[in-house]
Amino acid sequence: MDTQNVYILAIESSCDDTAAAILKNDVVLANVVATQKIHEEYGGVVPELASRAHQQHIVPVVDQALKKAGITKEQLHGIAFTKGPGLMGSLLVGVSFAKSLAMSLNIPLLDVDHMQGHLLAHFIDGASIQKPTFPFLGITISGGHTQIVKITDHFEMEVIGQTIDDAIGEAFDKSAKTLGLPYPGGPLIDKYAQLGNPKAFVFSKPRVADLNFSFSGFKTAVLYFVQKQTKENPNFVQENLYDICASIQYSLTEIILDKVKKAVKQTGITTIAIGGGVSANSGIRNMLLSAEKKYNWQVHIPKFEYTTDNAAMIGIVGYFKYLKKEYADLSITASARTKF
Template identity: 60%
Template sequence: MPIILAIESSCDETSVAVCDNGKITANVIANQTIHENYGGVIPELASRVHQQNIVPAVQQALTIAKVDKKQLDGVAFTQGPGLLGSLLVGVSFAKSFALALDLPLISVNHMQAHILAHFIDEPKPKFPFLCLTVSGGHTQIVLVKDYFDMEIVGETLDDAAGEAFDKTAKILSLPYPGGPLIDKHAKEGNPLAYRFPEPQIKELNYSFSGFKTAILYFIRDHQKENPDFIAEHINDICASVQHNIVNILLNKLKKAAKQYHCKEIAIAGGVSANSGLRSALLALKDSLGWNVYIPKFEYCTDNAAMIAIAGYHKFLQGEFVGQEVAPMARMNF
């Protein structure tokens, strides 16, 4: 019955979780509000705030889980991908903590952990399944054959869908983080009010750089005719942008499901919290006969619970790393 302490510090959330024999008993997330002043994450500031947050977050997680550090059996941590300075704080703390208590270290891939978040609670997908993993930095369709046997069958060739949401929000002068605000405005708007071109990318890959440019020109041209265009039509703009991004994502996912003869379908990553994406996916559940798996909101954005469940399964397989392990800004499956 292993008890795993997990640390996530890939971007701007300092998160610590405890997993007791496959059950998450604590999941602490310390957010960094300082980046709101700059309209995006400042890497140097993020790493400094991680240093301030990590010890209190660990203490709080152990207290919530009612676990003494001497009861721990292993320490899991995000090795990458992510911001190098942020990762360095988490990796260094995990190594020191494990060394002091003579505990094994468990390295976790951040993107794999997003997918494995589906194994925290019921219902859990059956292998093999397809997972659309969408975040600010990644957009991937992954064929999941086993816990750590995953194949990326489609991915973005340039920008991620989450970045398209964030850049659109910036164009609309919405405060950071803008993705959730687009979702909020979209609920009050007409998703068919405006149309945007869908990128014609071969196979199962994505591209959002041209889509972002199309939105920029669309706003610019309408503002020439009406300087108050954004203020007067903010809800319809957000609804239309969200509708188009969701369609782009799900059209490729439908193609992948058909190609791989798979009806076990999941989503993961920060953008999986988007209500438009969640609703559209559930609508396909009945029409296509899919078994759909959508994580709880708390497991969509960056969190240590997903690192903990991944670390738990790695512990069972005896997959440990040594003290020479280093953070990796880019990290393949």
């Protein structure tokens, strides 16, 4: 076995993407993702269909990752997997496969928190322009999560703010659904927002204490706004789509910015790193880059391939765990809800 280099196989199956990656230390040799198109027909992820699709995809995806990396399974030093949070049926497919393979190869099993993966993706070689320095504020923004995390070490994280109801990704997708856009609608709002006026329509910001977020009221406000306007003009959405999308995106990015400014003031930490699917949103990226110049922050934005669910981010956490010999016991199982 190669003692100079550590080869980690990582598996991610928390939602509707089956992903496998091979890392040599902090370098990604392969990062393979099989997406599930079937959910588009239902306007959202159907858990039972997702777990079935994972069972079909996991062996070919892992096989492809090994071939792409140019190594054999016998060269692996450890297997990292997502233990949660996520859809239970989907997680169990990844956990079961990882445990079986680790047992057959007699190598360590490395359990990884999905949200920790999003935050530590910045430490993958080449994932960001430069790696964040500790301490930093991690902003996780996705379809299922919105959190502000104080990070003082790879494994020392404290959630200092989070959503009390829905996540920002849900606000994007549900607003898109209200506008009659297909699932997933968040990327379409981003696309159309770039062609519209962000201040054409005003949506009130939810008032939430401390560093916490709330997006359920925002979704309702968009729904009532569209219903009221279409009652007066049935073609309102069609005629104003770009401006509505731009206004929605502007409002949501402002909610994030307000809380990040508050977190910086409260902690004195000016290094910020974003992660999660919604960190691919151009409005949020541009807002943070503008804030970096305005407030003299250090902002870290990952490459697009490390924003959505992927196994490379699970692999980097697995690599750090391997170095610390923090191995999982074979009795470990998936958990739909996890805490750092």
